[in-house]
Amino acid sequence: MRPSPTGPDADAPLWRAAQVFRLVTVAYAVGSQFSTVVNYTRPGLSWFFVGVLVTWSLVSAVLLSREARLRRTVTVMDQILAVALMAATRLVADHDWYSNHQTMPTTLWVANAVLSAAILGGPLTGIGSALLMSVVSAVVRDQINLDLWRDATAPVLVACGVAMGFATTTARSAHRQLEQAVRVAAATEERDRLARQVHDGVLQVLALVQRRGVELGGDAAELAELAREQETALRQLISEQDTGVDRGGENADLTALVRARAGTTATVSAPADPIMIPRDRAEELAALTTAALSNTQLHAGDGAAAYILLEDLGDEIVLSIRDDGAGIAPGRLDEAREQGRMGVSKSIVGRAEWLGGVALLDSDVGEGTEWEIRVPKGE
Amino acid sequence: MAEINAEAHENTTEERGTVSVMVVDDHPIWRNAVGRDLEEAGFIVVAEADGVASAARRAAVVRPDVVLMDMAMPDGTGTEATRAVLEVSPDSRVLVLSASSERDDVLGAVKAGASGYLVKSASVHELVDAVLATARGQAVFTPGLAGLVLGEYRRMSNDVADRRPPPTLTGRETEVLRLVAKGLSAKQIAARLTLSHRTVENHVQATLRKLQLANRVELTRYVIEQGLE
Numbered sequence: 001m002r003p004s005p006t007g008p009d010a011d012a013p014l015w016r017a018a019q020v021f022r023l024v025t026v027a028y029a030v031g032s033q034f035s036t037v038v039n040y041t042r043p044g045l046s047w048f049f050v051g052v053l054v055t056w057s058l059v060s061a062v063l064l065s066r067e068a069r070l071r072r073t074v075t076v077m078d079q080i081l082a083v084a085l086m087a088a089t090r091l092v093a094d095h096d097w098y099s100n101h102q103t104m105p106t107t108l109w110v111a112n113a114v115l116s117a118a119i120l121g122g123p124l125t126g127i128g129s130a131l132l133m134s135v136v137s138a139v140v141r142d143q144i145n146l147d148l149w150r151d152a153t154a155p156v157l158v159a160c161g162v163a164m165g166f167a168t169t170t171a172r173s174a175h176r177q178l179e180q181a182v183r184v185a186a187a188t189e190e191r192d193r194l195a196r197q198v199h200d201g202v203l204q205v206l207a208l209v210q211r212r213g214v215e216l217g218g219d220a221a222e223l224a225e226l227a228r229e230q231e232t233a234l235r236q237l238i239s240e241q242d243t244g245v246d247r248g249g250e251n252a253d254l255t256a257l258v259r260a261r262a263g264t265t266a267t268v269s270a271p272a273d274p275i276m277i278p279r280d281r282a283e284e285l286a287a288l289t290t291a292a293l294s295n296t297q298l299h300a301g302d303g304a305a306a307y308i309l310l311e312d313l314g315d316e317i318v319l320s321i322r323d324d325g326a327g328i329a330p331g332r333l334d335e336a337r338e339q340g341r342m343g344v345s346k347s348i349v350g351r352a353e354w355l356g357g358v359a360l361l362d363s364d365v366g367e368g369t370e371w372e373i374r375v376p377k378g379e
Numbered sequence: 380m381a382e383i384n385a386e387a388h389e390n391t392t393e394e395r396g397t398v399s400v401m402v403v404d405d406h407p408i409w410r411n412a413v414g415r416d417l418e419e420a421g422f423i424v425v426a427e428a429d430g431v432a433s434a435a436r437r438a439a440v441v442r443p444d445v446v447l448m449d450m451a452m453p454d455g456t457g458t459e460a461t462r463a464v465l466e467v468s469p470d471s472r473v474l475v476l477s478a479s480s481e482r483d484d485v486l487g488a489v490k491a492g493a494s495g496y497l498v499k500s501a502s503v504h505e506l507v508d509a510v511l512a513t514a515r516g517q518a519v520f521t522p523g524l525a526g527l528v529l530g531e532y533r534r535m536s537n538d539v540a541d542r543r544p545p546p547t548l549t550g551r552e553t554e555v556l557r558l559v560a561k562g563l564s565a566k567q568i569a570a571r572l573t574l575s576h577r578t579v580e581n582h583v584q585a586t587l588r589k590l591q592l593a594n595r596v597e598l599t600r601y602v603i604e605q606g607l608e
Contacts, residue, residue: 200451203478204406207499211412214502231500269522269560271530272483307522307562311529314537322561370561 009068010175011119014168018115019061025109026057032106039097046092046104049085053105056081057112064116075116079129082113083136090140099142107137107153114157118164126161133157199238206231232264252279254317255310257286265293266306266321275312277377281355285319285375288351288359292371295345296323304368315377316357322370327363348373395421395507398514401443402427403434403460404476405452409499413447413476413506420507431455431463439467444514448493450477450484458487465492474513476506486527490594494587495519518584525560528586529553535593546589555582 033050040046056077063074085105089098103110110133118126134154137143148155206227213224253274262268289308296306304325311318345361348371352359357375400422404410407429414424425441428434430452438446446464450457461473473493475485485496495518497509509519520528532553535545548556551572558568565583569576 196451200478201406204409204499207478208408208412210500211416211503228500267522267562269526271534272486272527273530273534305562307560309522309526309557309560311526311557312533314533320557320561324562 010172011168012065012068014119014164014171015071016065018112018119018164019065021115022057022061022112025106025112026054029053029106029109032102033104036101040092041094042092049088049092049104052081053085053109057109071116071120075113075120078113078116079132082110082133086110086133086136086140095142098140102153103137103140107156110137111157111160114161115164118161119168121165122169123162123165126165127158128161130154130157130161196238199234203231203234206234229264250279251276252282254282254285257282258289258308258310258319261286261290262293262306262308265297266308268308268310270310271312275310275317277317281375281378284351284355285317285373288348288373289319289321291347291351292321296321296325296369299325299369312377317375317377319373319375320370321373322368324368327367327369392421394514395511396423398445398511399423399425399441399443400445400447400510401425401434401438401441401471402447403429403452403464404447404449405429406449409449416503416506417510420503422507422510429453431460434460435463435467438464438471442468443471445510446471446473447510448473448475448488450475450488456484456487457493458484458491461488461491461493472513472516474509474519485524486531489524489528489587490531490590492591496521496524516584517580518587520559520583522560522562525556528590529556529560531590532586546593548586548589552582552586555579556586559583 030050033046037043037046060074060078063070082105086103089104092104093101114126114129114133117129131154134157137153143151209227210224210231213220213222213227254277255268255270255275258270259268293306296304304323306321306323309318309320309322311320349359352373352375355375356378357373359371359373361369361371363369400417402410402414402417402424404413404427410427410429414427417424425443426437428437431454434446434448446461448457448460448464452460457475457477461475464471464473473488475488475493475496476499477485477496478499489496494516495509495513497506497519498521501509512519529548532546532548536547538545554572555568558571563571565576565579568574569579572579
C-alpha cells in the first residue's frame with residue numbers, strides 16, 4: 001500500500017497550534033508578574049515560580065510539537081505544574097490579595113493544561129481537566145461560594161476543553177476517512193488492472209469463437225454470432241469505463257457521451273484526447289446523435305451499419321453521422337420530409353441551430369444517409 | 380476496411396507464398412489459431428513471440444515481411460514492441476491486431492511505425508487481405524484509426540509549444556481520411572472523389588508516413604537535446 005498522504009500523526013497540527021497559544025500565555029503571565037509583584041509578600045520566591053513556569057512552558061512546547069511519544073507524560077506534567085503553581089500563590093501572597101485576584105500563573109496560562117488534556121483525550125478529558133483547574137483555583141483562592149457571574153474562570157476553561165476536544169475528535173475522524181479513501185483508491189486501481197487482464201482474455205476467446213464458428217458454419221455460426229454480440233457489449237463496457245469517467249463540473253467529454261449513446265449501434269471514430277465542451281452543449285449533441293441513429297434504424301434497412309465521426313477543429317465541433325443503408329433520392333428528400341421523416345430532420349436541424357451551428361443532410365439512393373453537424377464549441 | 384485492397388484476387392495466392400509473417404501475442408491459443416489461418420491462406424509463418432523482448436530477438440533473426448502485433452503483453456505495450464522490432468528489422472511492416480479498444484495505444488503504435496490496425500474480431504478473410512496489403516506496403520485503416528490520425532494532425536497543428544512547423548495534411552488527404560473514418564471503403568471513396576483506387580491508397584499511406592516521420596524527427600531531437608546516445 002502507498003504511504004498515507006498525511007502521515008500517521010493526525011493530531012500534530014493541533015498540538016503545534018496549541019504551543020503557539022502557550023507562548024502567548026507565557027508572555028501574558030510574565031507581564032502579569034511584573035504588574036503584580038509589588039503586591040506579593042515574597043516577591044523573590046514569586047520570581048522563582050515564574051521562572052519555573054517559563055522554563056516548563058518552553059520545554060513542553062518543544063516536546064509536544066516534536067515528540068509524539070512523550071505527549072501523554074507531558075500532558076500529565078502540565079496538570080501537575082498548573083495545580084502546583086496555582087497552589088504556590090498562597091506562598092507568595094496574603095489572603096486579602098489571592099482571594100480577590102487570579103492565581104499567580106494566571107488563568108490564561110492554566111488553560112494550557114486544559115488544552116493539552118483535550119487534544120490528548122477528547123472533549124470529556126478536556127472538561128475533566130477544566131473542572132480540576134477550576135476547583136483548585138477556587139480552593140486556593142478560598143472561594144467556596146463561587147460566583148460564576150463575577151468570576152468566569154470555570155466557564156472559560158470548560159469551554160476551552162470542550163471546543164478543543166471536539167476539534168481533536170473531528171480531526172481524527174477526518175484523518176481516518178482520508179486513510180480509508182486512500183486504501184479504497186488503491187484497491188480500486190488494482191481491481192481495474194486485474195479487470196483489464198480478464199477482459200483482454202475474454203475478448204480474445206470471443207474473437208476466436210467468432211472466427212472458428214464462421215468457418216464451421218451451421219450451429220457453430222450461431223455461436224459465432226452470439227460471441228460477436230457479447231464481444232461488442234464487453235468492448236462497449238470497457239470503453240465506457242475507460243473514457244466515461246465523468247468528473248462532473250461545467251465541461252463534459254463529448255466523445256464519451258456520444259460513445260455511450262451510440263452503444264453497439266454505431267462505430268464511433270474520434271481523436272485520442274477527450275473533447276471537453278460545456279456540459280449542456282455536449283448533452284445536446286449527444287441527444288442529437290441518438291435522434292439521428294434511431295432514424296437510421298428505422299429507415300436504412302436491415303444490415304445497415306452506422307458510423308460516427310467526431311472532429312475537434314479548435315473552435316468548432318464537426319459531428320458526422322452516416323449509415324450505409326438504402327439512402328434517399330435527392331428529389332425525394334422533400335417528399336420524405338412530408339412523409340414523417342421530417343419530424344426527426346427538423347429536430348436535428350433545430351437542435352444544431354439552437355447551438356449556433358448548422359446541420360446538413362446528404363443522401364442518395366444506395367449511398368446511405370449522412371448528417372454533418374457543425375457547431376461552435378462555446379466557452 | 381478489408382475492401383481497401385479489393386484488387387484482383389488471381390495473383391494473390393501465389394504472392395502470399397512469398398510473404399513471411401511473425402505472430403506476436405501472449406495468448407498461445409490465439410497465436411496458434413491465427414498462425415494456422417495464415418498458413419492455410421498460403422503465408423509462411425516464420426516465427427511466433429509472446430512478448431516485447433522475444434519479438435525483438437526473433438525479428439532480428441528472421442526479418443519477417445509482416446509482424447502481426449498484439450497491443451497488451453506482459454513485458455510491455457504493442458508500441459514498445461513495434462519500436463523494438465522495427466529497430467532490429469527496419470524493413471518489416473507491423474500490423475496491429477488489438478482485442479480491446481486501447482485507443483491511445485493504437486495511435487502510439489502507429490506513430491512508432493506500425494502500418495495498420497485491425498480488430499481481432501475481423502474475419503479470417505479480412506485478416507488475410509490486411510496481411511497481404513501490409514506486405515505490399517499499403518496502410519490498413521479502420522474508421523477508428525482514421526479518426527485518431529485526423530485528431531492527431533489537428534492536435535499537432537494546435538500545439539503552439541511546438542517550435543517546428545508540424546506536419547500537415549493536404550486538403551485531399553483530409554478528405555480521404557474523413558471518408559475512411561465515416562466507414563467508406565477505398566472503392567467507395569475512389570468513386571465519390573473520382574480518383575483511382577491506387578490514388579486513394581497513396582493518400583491514406585501518406586497520412587501515416589508523415590505522422591511517423593514527424594514522430595521520428597521528434598524522438599531524434601529529444602535524444603539530442605537530452606544528450607543521450
